[in-house]
Amino acid sequence: MNPAESAAPAPYHQLGGYQAVWRIVEAFYRRVETDDILRPLYPENLEPGKQKLAWFFEQWLGGPTSYSDRYGHPRLRRRHFPFVIDERAAGRWLRLMREAWTEAGVPRELQDPIFERLAVLARHMINAHDDVPREPLGDVYLD
Ligand code: HEM
Incomplete structure (x- = not known):
């Protein structure tokens, strides 16, 4: 059956909605702040990206379409072209994300299927x- 038609609530609701997403994103960014591989890739001001990641996760986990309502299609791979991402950076991103979800109190059995998808994306x-072109895509605001 198409998952969209199943009775199971979306992961977004299972893990506790926006508050849970925000806890995860904060725990992740707290780790990025001191990470030797990831910190140099991120801009000096981490706040705008933090909010964007939270909006993205909301919709990616089956919640409101907060990201696309503001920016349109995520075009994630293209948006990451300005940042030179190798295997080590992707591995570190995933590890810090895993730690963040655990710190935010998301049970392992809820995390595992989500991280199968996250590993593919990373x-x-x-x-x-x-x-690839390394210049930023720039934001197209829809509102
Ligand atoms: C594989 C390693 C990854 C690295 C090193 C990385 C790094 C970055 C960096 C440096 C930014 C810019 C932040 C800013 O402008 O403040 C960014 C933005 C973002 N990343 Fe990643 N990222 C990775 C993987 C992912 C994955 C797997 C996802 C999705 C699940 C993701 C979702 C996002 C989103 C939604 C944004 C904001 C895009 C926007 O500007 O609208 N990233 N990432």
Whole structure:
């Protein structure tokens, strides 16, 4: 059956809605702040990206379409082109994200299927070996 038709609540609701997403994102960014591989990739001001990640996770987990309502299609791989992401960076991103979800109190059995999808996405974001445009995409605000 199409998951959209099943009676099971979306992961977004199972884990506790926006408050839970925000706890996860804060725990993740707290780790990024002192990370030797990831910190240099992120801009000096971490706040705007933090909010964007929270909006993205909301919709990616089956909650409100907070990100796309503001920015349109995420085009995630393209948006990451300005940041040279290799296997180590992707691996570190995933590890810090796992720690963040655990710190936020999300039970392991809820995390596991989500991290199967996140691992695929993180691998997809690797672009260090590709000849891609490195200039930022820029935001197109819909509102
Ligand atoms: C694989 C390793 C990854 C690295 C090193 C990485 C790094 C970054 C960096 C440096 C930014 C810019 C932050 C800013 O402008 O403040 C960013 C933005 C973002 N990342 Fe990642 N990222 C990775 C994977 C992912 C994955 C797997 C997802 C989705 C599940 C994701 C979702 C986002 C979103 C939604 C944004 C904001 C995009 C926007 O500007 O609208 N990232 N990431």
